[in-house]
Amino acid sequence: MKRLLKISNNTTLVLCVISIAGLIFTNVFFIMLRNMIIEMGDVESFMDKFSVPVASVYIIFTLFHLSALLTLILQLNFFKRDNFLRSFLFFTGITSLMMLFGDSALSSDISKEYVFGLPDEFYILFLSQALHFVFYVLMIVLLVSTGKSVGKEKEEIVLKDDSIFINAQYIGILSGASGLILVSVFSFMYSTLYPLPLWAAKAGIIITSLIAVIPYVLIVFYWFIIKLKERTGEWYDEKQYQDITKASLVTLIASIIVMTAVFLIQYYVSEFDFITLTWFPFYIFLVLLLFSSSTLYFSKRAAN
Amino acid sequence: MKLKNDLRRCRFENNEMSQQELANAVGVTRLTIHSIEKGKFNPSVTLALKIARYFNKPLEEVFYLEKY
Numbered sequence A: 001m002k003r004l005l006k007i008s009n010n011t012t013l014v015l016c017v018i019s020i021a022g023l024i025f026t027n028v029f030f031i032m033l034r035n036m037i038i039e040m041g042d043v044e045s046f047m048d049k050f051s052v053p054v055a056s057v058y059i060i061f062t063l064f065h066l067s068a069l070l071t072l073i074l075q076l077n078f079f080k081r082d083n084f085l086r087s088f089l090f091f092t093g094i095t096s097l098m099m100l101f102g103d104s105a106l107s108s109d110i111s112k113e114y115v116f117g118l119p120d121e122f123y124i125l126f127l128s129q130a131l132h133f134v135f136y137v138l139m140i141v142l143l144v145s146t147g148k149s150v151g152k153e154k155e156e157i158v159l160k161d162d163s164i165f166i167n168a169q170y171i172g173i174l175s176g177a178s179g180l181i182l183v184s185v186f187s188f189m190y191s192t193l194y195p196l197p198l199w200a201a202k203a204g205i206i207i208t209s210l211i212a213v214i215p216y217v218l219i220v221f222y223w224f225i226i227k228l229k230e231r232t233g234e235w236y237d238e239k240q241y242q243d244i245t246k247a248s249l250v251t252l253i254a255s256i257i258v259m260t261a262v263f264l265i266q267y268y269v270s271e272f273d274f275i276t277l278t279w280f281p282f283y284i285f286l287v288l289l290l291f292s293s294s295t296l297y298f299s300k301r302a303a304n
Numbered sequence B: 001m002k003l004k005n006d007l008r009r010c011r012f013e014n015n016e017m018s019q020q021e022l023a024n025a026v027g028v029t030r031l032t033i034h035s036i037e038k039g040k041f042n043p044s045v046t047l048a049l050k051i052a053r054y055f056n057k058p059l060e061e062v063f064y065l066e067k068y
Helices: A002-038 A043-078 A084-116 A121-152 A163-192 A198-227 A238-268 A270-303 B007-013 B019-026 B030-037 B045-054
Strands: B003-005 B063-065
Touching (some): A002 A043, A002 A084, A002 A121, A043 A084, A043 A163, A084 A121, A084 A163, A163 A198, A163 A270, A198 A270, A238 A270, B007 B019, B007 B030, B019 B030, B019 B045
Antiparallel strands (some): B003 B063
């Protein structure tokens, strides 16, 4: 396990450094493309010239993301203490990987729409580049900091793991909070500032919701795979049962209060009518955020 | 009345075993053992008996009610 983790750490580190160089290259390309569209230059030949190098860099990005996610899973198994940075990177790694495919779709839209002026897709594209950048830089920080401790760490036998349980709560908080923010901002903006056809708004909400929720689904799936070897009654130990029971009660009461407040605001303030479109993802992310944060609070309160 | 315990002393008398080793022996997580030791979680009767049996001691020697 130690050897495999060391190999995976080093491979990811090399790919990460190459990817940062690639990210600088693709950003220079996108900035030059944006300027060329503004100046009404020969966009088509410019895109043809750079399409192969940019696609090659994106293949390296994809390899790096897959290698980074494998390393993170190995680290989750190896290190028996929870670590927020590791959970944060698992979350940003998956969203960043999905945004690689998003970048491709956005570039395709830009190539079709530039004749009508500067496409708005550039804003999302640069936001996506910022997400990649954050992931790459923090991944280097994690790899360098854990690279030293892999050798020193004792391989402890752990029959009932609590680090996956805690890490899943961290990811639940990140998924819940980002989902609430994305769905609220997206639907509010598009129903007031940039009115869109209903189908487009619905598609946007579904895509943003999926991007936010998939990291949580994957970590729960991973936890489920680990638990398959145990009987269902042993999936949690008795303290974890107590923590999730308390967290469920907090979630029930808090979600009723918040949803009542949202209903009243929507009823009396017409600008908040957007909630009719988003009540389901809004409720899901609210419950996810409340449940994960209260479970984490009860688990950590006993540990301090 | 608060439930107190001598878990820490028992562990040290038992070859200075770690919280993780005790957790493995009685089938719970390390965090649960840590919380019991700190008095922030009261174990079930079953778990308390498992722990006492593991140390080969009567239950009252490991867990007891705080005296006023």
